[in-house]
Amino acid sequence: ASPRPQTAYSFHRTYLTNLSLSAELLDDILREKPQEADGIDSVVVVDNVPQVGPERLEKLKNVIHKIFSKFGKITTEFYPEADGMTKGYIFLEYAAPTQALEAVKNADGYKLDKQHTFRVNLFTDFDKYMNICDEWEAPEKQPFKDFGNMRHWIEDPDCRDQYSVIYEAGERTAIFSNDAKEPIINEERARWTETYVRWSPKGTYLATFHQRGIALWGGEKFKQIQRFSHQGVSLIDFSPCERYVVTFSPLMDTKEDPQAIIIWDILTGQKKRGFHCESSAHWPIFKWSHDGKFFARMSTDTLSIYETPSMGLLDKKSLKINGIKDFSWSPGDNIIAFWVPEDKDIPARVTLMQMPSRQEIRVRNLFNVVDCKLHWQRNGDYLCVKVDRTPKGTQGVVTNFEIFRMREKQVPVDVVEMKESIIAFAWEPNGSKFAVLHGESPRINASFYHVKNNGKIELIKMFDKQQANSIFWSPQGQFMVLAGLRSMNGALAFVDTSDCTLMNIAEHYMASDVEWDPTGRYVVTSVSWWSHKVDNAYWLWTFQGRLLQKNNKDRFCQLLWRPRPPTLLSIDQIKMIKKDLKKYSKIFEQKDRLSQSKASKELVDKRRAMMEEYRNYREAALQNYQEQKNLRLELRGGVDTDELDSNVDDWEEETIEFFINEEIIPLGDLHIEEKEKLSKLFLCLTIAIFFFASSCWCVATAQHRVSNQCMRKVLSQNQ
Amino acid sequence: IKVFVSTEDNQPYLSIPCSEHKITSAVWGPLGEFVIAGHENGEINQFSAKSGDILKKIKEHTKQINDIQSSVDNTMFITASKDNTAKLFDSTSLDHIKTFRTERPVNSAAISPIMDHVVMGGGQEAMEVTTTSTRIGKFEARFFHAAYEEEFGRVKGHFGPINCVAFHPDGKSYSSGGEDGYVRIHYFDPQYFDFELEV
Numbered sequence A: 001a002s003p004r005p006q007t008a009y010s011f012h013r014t015y016l017t018n019l020s021l022s023a024e025l026l027d028d029i030l031r032e033k034p035q036e037a038d039g040i041d042s043v044v045v046v047d048n049v050p051q052v053g054p055e056r057l058e059k060l061k062n063v064i065h066k067i068f069s070k071f072g073k074i075t076t077e078f079y080p081e082a083d084g085m086t087k088g089y090i091f092l093e094y095a096a097p098t099q100a101l102e103a104v105k106n107a108d109g110y111k112l113d114k115q116h117t118f119r120v121n122l123f124t125d126f127d128k129y130m131n132i133c134d135e136w137e138a139p140e141k142q143p144f145k146d147f148g149n150m151r152h153w154i155e156d157p158d159c160r161d162q163y164s165v166i167y168e169a170g171e172r173t174a175i176f177s178n179d180a181k182e183p184i185i186n187e188e189r190a191r192w193t194e195t196y197v198r199w200s201p202k203g204t205y206l207a208t209f210h211q212r213g214i215a216l217w218g219g220e221k222f223k224q225i226q227r228f229s230h231q232g233v234s235l236i237d238f239s240p241c242e243r244y245v246v247t248f249s250p251l252m253d254t255k256e257d258p259q260a261i262i263i264w265d266i267l268t269g270q271k272k273r274g275f276h277c278e279s280s281a282h283w284p285i286f287k288w289s290h291d292g293k294f295f296a297r298m299s300t301d302t303l304s305i306y307e308t309p310s311m312g313l314l315d316k317k318s319l320k321i322n323g324i325k326d327f328s329w330s331p332g333d334n335i336i337a338f339w340v341p342e343d344k345d346i347p348a349r350v351t352l353m354q355m356p357s358r359q360e361i362r363v364r365n366l367f368n369v370v371d372c373k374l375h376w377q378r379n380g381d382y383l384c385v386k387v388d389r390t391p392k393g394t395q396g397v398v399t400n401f402e403i404f405r406m407r408e409k410q411v412p413v414d415v416v417e418m419k420e421s422i423i424a425f426a427w428e429p430n431g432s433k434f435a436v437l438h439g440e441s442p443r444i445n446a447s448f449y450h451v452k453n454n455g456k457i458e459l460i461k462m463f464d465k466q467q468a469n470s471i472f473w474s475p476q477g478q479f480m481v482l483a484g485l486r487s488m489n490g491a492l493a494f495v496d497t498s499d500c501t502l503m504n505i506a507e508h509y510m511a512s513d514v515e516w517d518p519t520g521r522y523v524v525t526s527v528s529w530w531s532h533k534v535d536n537a538y539w540l541w542t543f544q545g546r547l548l549q550k551n552n553k554d555r556f557c558q559l560l561w562r563p564r565p566p567t568l569l570s571i572d573q574i575k576m577i578k579k580d581l582k583k584y585s586k587i588f589e590q591k592d593r594l595s596q597s598k599a600s601k602e603l604v605d606k607r608r609a610m611m612e613e614y615r616n617y618r619e620a621a622l623q624n625y626q627e628q629k630n631l632r633l634e635l636r637g638g639v640d641t642d643e644l645d646s647n648v649d650d651w652e653e654e655t656i657e658f659f660i661n662e663e664i665i666p667l668g669d670l671h672i673e674e675k676e677k678l679s680k681l682f683l684c685l686t687i688a689i690f691f692f693a694s695s696c697w698c699v700a701t702a703q704h705r706v707s708n709q710c711m712r713k714v715l716s717q718n719q
Numbered sequence B: 001i002k003v004f005v006s007t008e009d010n011q012p013y014l015s016i017p018c019s020e021h022k023i024t025s026a027v028w029g030p031l032g033e034f035v036i037a038g039h040e041n042g043e044i045n046q047f048s049a050k051s052g053d054i055l056k057k058i059k060e061h062t063k064q065i066n067d068i069q070s071s072v073d074n075t076m077f078i079t080a081s082k083d084n085t086a087k088l089f090d091s092t093s094l095d096h097i098k099t100f101r102t103e104r105p106v107n108s109a110a111i112s113p114i115m116d117h118v119v120m121g122g123g124q125e126a127m128e129v130t131t132t133s134t135r136i137g138k139f140e141a142r143f144f145h146a147a148y149e150e151e152f153g154r155v156k157g158h159f160g161p162i163n164c165v166a167f168h169p170d171g172k173s174y175s176s177g178g179e180d181g182y183v184r185i186h187y188f189d190p191q192y193f194d195f196e197l198e199v
Helices: A010-020 A027-031 A054-071 A097-107 A123-130 A571-579 A581-627 A629-635 A672-718 B126-131 B190-194
Strands: A043-047 A074-078 A090-094 A119-122 A162-167 A172-177 A184-190 A197-199 A206-210 A213-218 A223-229 A235-238 A244-248 A261-265 A271-275 A294-299 A302-307 A326-329 A335-340 A348-354 A359-366 A369-376 A382-389 A398-405 A413-418 A422-427 A433-440 A443-451 A457-463 A470-473 A479-484 A491-496 A501-507 A513-516 A522-527 A537-542 A547-552 A558-561 B023-028 B034-039 B043-048 B054-059 B065-070 B076-081 B085-090 B096-101 B106-111 B117-122 B139-145 B151-158 B162-167 B173-178 B183-187
Touching (some): A043 A097, A054 A097, A097 A119, A162 A197, A197 A558, A213 A244, A302 A335, A335 A382, A348 A369, A359 A382, A369 A422, A422 A470, A433 A470, A433 A479, A470 A513, A513 A558, A571 A581, A581 A629, A581 B096, B023 B065, B117 B162
Parallel strands (some): B106 B162
Antiparallel strands (some): A162 A172, A172 A184, A235 A244, A244 A261, A326 A335, A335 A348, A422 A433, A433 A443, A479 A491, A491 A501, A513 A522, A522 A537, B023 B034, B065 B076, B076 B085, B076 B106, B106 B117
């Protein structure tokens, strides 16, 4: 037997000895004799308790009592001592094992003061750890699951980006490689997902949704990498570093075991921590810092920030911020921006706070605020706070943009006042420009601003009377699409913001989505079956607005480009490549021409084959037809129906006159020539009548003479 | 299906009942020995004109067949279906020869008597019409090359779905009638007859 630590049951021995004398007399009570093993499950051992002398022992006991009686009724407590001081660990017994469990769960890690953080364990755990085999057995080796090269798609020699397509109303999901001529299919599966799909931020994983949870797929052949069981999952979010995935299910949530939101470690598949969640209205509830080191969520008057990988609260407590309305992380640094509305005499304000130090870098007071929205520029260089205010003495709402320059000392703030209501706002991803859509339909204007280094914010250009309600910047900056989605019938405007010119205006009728590829070369506009039940398709455009493809897909639902991981090239290398761009362009153009001619040759060959096949069929059919001619004649009683003109005799020709036009010309207005023509006509008619009359007379006289001659002849004969 | 002999009285010579799936369209076979019928479920059956038995049956379409029209020599016929396709078949063997795909239900299709072209007209069902484009004349008749299965032309003009198309027997014009109540007669330009898809 292994040595046991001094237990709190030393007093039991005395109890027992006293009893044994009157064993027979106290039979019934003896039956209730506590066993040494009883109650062990309700005992906890607390370590890191301050070591105090007898004068402070009472106070210590009170403190411990206050902390630990929260979890249940403490029936016994034992403070072992040595040399007049407490040893630094104590034993507490609760009325029930469940209470002991509560104590372990909640008090373990409790920071009493700077030097003392309680470690609480179940007494029975000690036993377990003591009994561990001395011989260390190496854990069984799990067979290595080789998923292949997880970045395989990046190595495509023609640098084709991939995208996922869901169609047939969700029945089929396919992955294509994007090629300017025609999409190339990589993978296609029926019922791959039950609702929709999401890519991880660096493109490594494809997440699919199922009733039981989510699955992650990746590698060259899209094998299943990991599975996370979360019944009824409806929303997910990835950490930017792709180490963790957060799942939300409205179904599973109990008081003891919060399961609404679960954070998982992707590589091991382990559940790291579960959280409560009241509503998923603003997903993601947990917002990640850009490096994945922290994640935070907001609740009433509180901002809770957690750190990874421990998944514990940063500094073990949440930030109390009265009235906090919204917050967001900088995409470039570990800085949180949040705002609180007006509170009696205190104006509304926006605060920038550095993490983990919690130092307030910048605070900006705002007056008469109705609402604020935070817009970070993608590198964290600028923060724009869109402030809706009702100035004193007015009824209407005006909007200001407060631009925080994050990269300058003390974060100066510049204000841009907007005269009209704002429809959309978007920063240029890599640069210092932003675009705003403002106004009311049909007078919607698009304005482009440049945040300059000299402290000014300049309005570069304004386009008026645009049909647009959304802004889509290219992920590489400079180019963008202004789109009028859904109710605006898919109007598209392609803009080059280097000189603010409209490169092309086009339309994809009833387009519901616009997606740039990660390189900024292509744009896809699509009509999703989820928003419109006909004409479901996705169209591929170049960044300049030239339409390349129209891909109709039966009940097309969603297209998502696969994100690319950040480039491995250094800034110098990128500079070198830009310098040598001419050389590379030549090679690429040659390659393009080659594949183009190959494609047309393929098309030509295909067409030739189809035509030949068709011709052969028609020839055979025609031959058959000729052979049956006699049969036909027979069936139709000798009438040849083969040609349209086989029986012309049967034709009846009919000339139909129909009225085209009526024109009344008063004679008085006739031109001289016309008059002459008419008079000539009359003259001719008169002459004709004259001749006719005269010829009639001649004939008549001739006849008369003839009849006279006849009469004379007859008369002479009769004599 | 009721088969009538034209000279007699108004009684059908032969009546072929059809139990499960309603017959939506029918044409005669090349020598009048059978009738080719299209059904509500996409089936095509050959019914003998003498006995009424089913001689051949195929199912190539997935939804209702809206129209069947024969070629001028009756050797092949084209079916127009709600499943957004029109298909070309051989009349005697019922072999499926070609498929022409669109994104809208096809209400009617016809085969040109003199060129390797087919024309198709369609659109949404009457009750769904208000949800599509109200742009003027969006409903189009579409011309496909019969051998390449590729669309090469569209003719706009109808305000509503096209319900019926037909080529003139001489192949120099075609007509279309639609839900909007108009019948449009189109005469082809000389370029139509010279047009060739590049080979």
